[in-house]
Amino acid sequence: MKKEKDLKIGRRSFLKLTAGAAALSGMGLPEKSFAGTEQRLSTLIDLSLCDGCVDREIPACVGACKEINRDKIPQVIDPIPEPWPRKTIEDWSHKRNVSDRLTPYNFIYVHKADVRGAGRVRTIFVPRRCMHCDNPACATICPFSANHKHKNGAVVIDQDLCFGGAKCRDVCPWEIPQRQSGVGIYLNVLPGLMGNGVMYKCDLCVDRLTQGKLPGCIEACPREALLIGSRAAIEKAALSRATRINGYLYGKTQNGGTATLYVSPVPFEEINRTMIKKPGQPDMKINVERRMAGTDTLGKAVLAAPVLGLAAAAVAGVWRRIISRQEKAGREE
């Protein structure tokens, strides 16, 4: 009964907000199609609404994601070629049911955070998946451009182009992408020497979005704790919700900004304290710098290098002409 009441409140809050914010038209509503548009999208994860689906075997968002992506990974080759010289193989094909961490077969999981404060323990459930960063190093640094940010904001790995080198995981502040060895294009090149599988992560259900459907996790959430909408609408909604509950935001500034905004009634420092960073289980540090931002100044200088070369050639040309004139005058004298 209590659950039903909570659900009503949740739904009411959602509707109230929807009505209150003009920009929210179309936010998270299946009938609003994002198909074929290049509109920048964002998602909102409202931790004040998520209850972790404790009455279910696995949370609804996790289950929906698993179902949608069930056949995504092709048959893993047996035996998986042993990489040389470091012999790391990551094979999750026999542990497909794992749902409490990120794996190549599980793109979202829900962390349970028992946050202590004001003399009581409050349980917060935190769905974790790719944040779909605004300038994602995982995509820009991919040597084969297999990982790419779409116009709508989804950061998507093309499994037909990925060699599974795991650079994306190394540069991701949350180490989100997960590797499945024994699949992918590397098998057709030099499997022992180059590549090691394919990296997998949430792609924001980009194919479903183009079909006018919602991402699986958002569609499945029984409490509408997950929403999707235009960037502006989601930002407005997140801010409005955070203000209303005197809560906190996460994802707006982290790693230079992301397309995922968490709203929480408790500080993220407290939530982060409950998280021990492990493979496939990211933490939620507040200060997450975009490391590549440091290289931007030098990168801009590179873009200006042709102009620099041109200017130097002009100066050197004029200087050379002056010298040769002086030499000529000297000879004539």
Place this chain on the structure above:
Amino acid sequence: MTDKILTQKNRVVRHGAMELIEHWAIALSGLILLLTGIFELPVGKRYYIIDIPGLGWSADFITSLYLHYAAALVFTAAAVFHVLYHGLRGEKELFPRKGDLSESVTVIKSLLGFGEEPPMGKYLPEQRLAYAGMALIILMLIVSGLVKTYKNIYAPDMSHGILLWATWLHNIGFILFFLAFLAHMAAIALRPNWPMVRGIFTGKVRLDYARHRHLLWIAGMEPEPQEPATVEEGERQLLPSGEEPVMKKTEEEDLPPEQVTQEENKE
């Protein structure tokens, strides 16, 4: 044109200071680009390169990117400078000419001991062909690299099609650049080419070498000096100073130090 015969010193000026700066700017930045480009692949950890003293940073892709950008700044500016500066001066000595391909085959055959070299200009025919090839590779690398840099800073969501083109041009360009670098090193490893190595460090090569191998270049420069400082191969004659300027002796100037020592010891 800085080429000049220095008869008394037995030297010909082959490259001016500007050309030496251009060459070394491209060469050194190109080597840094090759190395940091390799480190932009996930090889540091896999191949235990991080365990080599001084290369602990090889698996840190952002550090490699800083270095890659710094070298790209020099590389791109130097390449644009080279094209404009020499282009505006109308210098075309390195452009491939008709017949370079067949003449290159003759030169390479002669390097292997078959037949005679044809009379050559300042640059060997294969140098002109290599220049054109290298120019094309560098153009590919710079254009695709600039697209990738723009994407990194301003447009991570740029057209995936354009980005894939840029990425693969850059990756193929990297392989070709690496092969071209190896070919360049192989060329200077050949003994007949050794006298030119001095040229790319000091700007000058031996006059007797140039007379012997770059006949058309020397012939087209200055009037024949009255008293040549060198001799034809096989002949021995005294210079006015009474020294013995034989080809063999002057050749020793271009040998690596240890080899000179060995040959001296034999004597």
